[in-house]
Amino acid sequence: MKITKIGIAIIVIAILVFGFIIVNNVQFNNNSSNETVTMQTISKCGVTINYPSNWVYSQATSNDSVIAISKQNQIDGLEVGQVNINVERREFTGDFANFVNKSYNNLQADPAYNMVSSGEVDFNGETALQYIYTSNSTGGVIREHKAIWVERGNNAYVILYSAPIDRFDGNLDAADYIISHIIIN
Amino acid sequence: MSNDKEKLLSIMASLESDYNHGKISKEKYLYFRSKYEDKLNALDAREATSRIRSMQGKPSNDSKQPKKPAKYDKKEEQDLVQKYIINPKKGDKKLKERTPMDSGTFKLVAILVLAVGFTFGAAVGVFNFDFESLSDANAVAIVTDTAFPDVADIQVNNTVTNTSTTDVAGGYVETVQDTSGSSSQGSSSYTPSEPTPAPSTGGGGESPESGSSSEQPAG
Numbered sequence: 515m516k517i518t519k520i521g522i523a524i525i526v527i528a529i530l531v532f533g534f535i536i537v538n539n540v541q542f543n544n545n546s547s548n549e550t551v552t553m554q555t556i557s558k559c560g561v562t563i564n565y566p567s568n569w570v571y572s573q574a575t576s577n578d579s580v581i582a583i584s585k586q587n588q589i590d591g592l593e594v595g596q597v598n599i600n601v602e603r604r605e606f607t608g609d610f611a612n613f614v615n616k617s618y619n620n621l622q623a624d625p626a627y628n629m630v631s632s633g634e635v636d637f638n639g640e641t642a643l644q645y646i647y648t649s650n651s652t653g654g655v656i657r658e659h660k661a662i663w664v665e666r667g668n669n670a671y672v673i674l675y676s677a678p679i680d681r682f683d684g685n686l687d688a689a690d691y692i693i694s695h696i697i698i699n
Numbered sequence: 700m701s702n703d704k705e706k707l708l709s710i711m712a713s714l715e716s717d718y719n720h721g722k723i724s725k726e727k728y729l730y731f732r733s734k735y736e737d738k739l740n741a742l743d744a745r746e747a748t749s750r751i752r753s754m755q756g757k758p759s760n761d762s763k764q765p766k767k768p769a770k771y772d773k774k775e776e777q778d779l780v781q782k783y784i785i786n787p788k789k790g791d792k793k794l795k796e797r798t799p800m801d802s803g804t805f806k807l808v809a810i811l812v813l814a815v816g817f818t819f820g821a822a823v824g825v826f827n828f829d830f831e832s833l834s835d836a837n838a839v840a841i842v843t844d845t846a847f848p849d850v851a852d853i854q855v856n857n858t859v860t861n862t863s864t865t866d867v868a869g870g871y872v873e874t875v876q877d878t879s880g881s882s883s884q885g886s887s888s889y890t891p892s893e894p895t896p897a898p899s900t901g902g903g904g905e906s907p908e909s910g911s912s913s914e915q916p917a918g
Binding site: 517518521522525529532547570572573575576578582586592593598600602604617621657659672674676699 | 801805810815822838842843844848
């Protein structure tokens with residue numbers, strides 16, 4: 515009888531703990547708007563993104579794109595995301611830094627692109643290459659981009675945060691939060 | 700003698716009662732009943748033999764029987780009764796230890812194991828399950844940004860430097876000639892300016908456009 519009571523108590527405690535973990539692990543309060551935002555997770559081709567529910571899954575036009583998300587309230591009437599995070603992958607041979615630098619040498623030669631800064635950053639404990647640049651190739655709208663390059667064997671992964679230049683800084687904290695929670699296997 | 704018989708009859712009555720109340724199984728009941736009946740028959744036979752011997756004037760065998768085996772039999776009998784017929788006492792730890800795990804405890808342990816396993820499995824599944832089935836139909840927006848825009852590869856200008864020295868009337872003229880060329884093409888948005896190579900003939904002028912320079916030190 516005593517064992518039965520202990521067993522029932524253990525089952526109840528296990529269910530309570532399980533529920534507590536589920537409920538508390540996926541919610542946090544957005545202080546600015548005082549709305550409850552839940553965290554969501556999507557995975558594709560070894561890339562996992564944890565993102566708040568005010569961002570949505572998007573389809574990128576780039577053939578190199580693995581997974582992309584857009585901020586929900588920054589999608590225009592043509593369903594084109596204006597504030598986006600796009601994870602792309604491209605296979606390379608040779609030196610990783612040379613491959614990345616070559617990409618930006620090409621970009622810098624194009625007058626539509628202007629390099630703002632570049633350097634090494636820490637990405638989840640590993641060294642990554644970061645490039646910030648602007649582009650005005652889309653209908654005269656100047657967009658700012660922050661690209662973080664990560665090496666995985668013969669694949670170069672780039673996490674690209676893009677936004678119109680006037681909205682870039684306003685969404686940078688959220689983007690940095692999402693980027694810091696991206697897992698690339 | 701009659702005392703043993705009475706005890707035996709009493710035990711048999713108790714056995715009968717236990718069996719009628721369902722406290723012991725039929726197999727045990729039959730086993731012990733036949734055993735006690737054998738003992739009863741043996742007692743009767745012994746009693747009859749004793750009577751015959753007494754009638755013949757011979758001494759009874761009862762006195763020859765050692766007391767120790769009788770005590771041993773009695774003790775063994777009590778143990779058997781205690782073990783199989785009478786319910787074990789609450790304070791009898793020895794008997795309690797021998798009690799195997801009953802079906803209730805086993806069921807509880809099984810339920811506990813299943814519950815813990817289910818909870819653990821569900822938790823792992825919830826935290827690792829990909830709730831968003833990522834088909835293109837689920838995409839809400841279109842992303843046109845890419846880190847690999849359609850920009851042509853740029854080839855670095857090749858520079859060839861030729862140096863020649865010529866004696867001129869006691870002095871010398873050193874001519875440095877740079878020949879630059881560019882072959883980067885293919886982009887609709889970017890067309891780099893192409894420097895025109897202009898070989899120097901050794902004159903004293905400087906032509907930055909052509910990338911050539913002449914140096915003439917005083918002799």
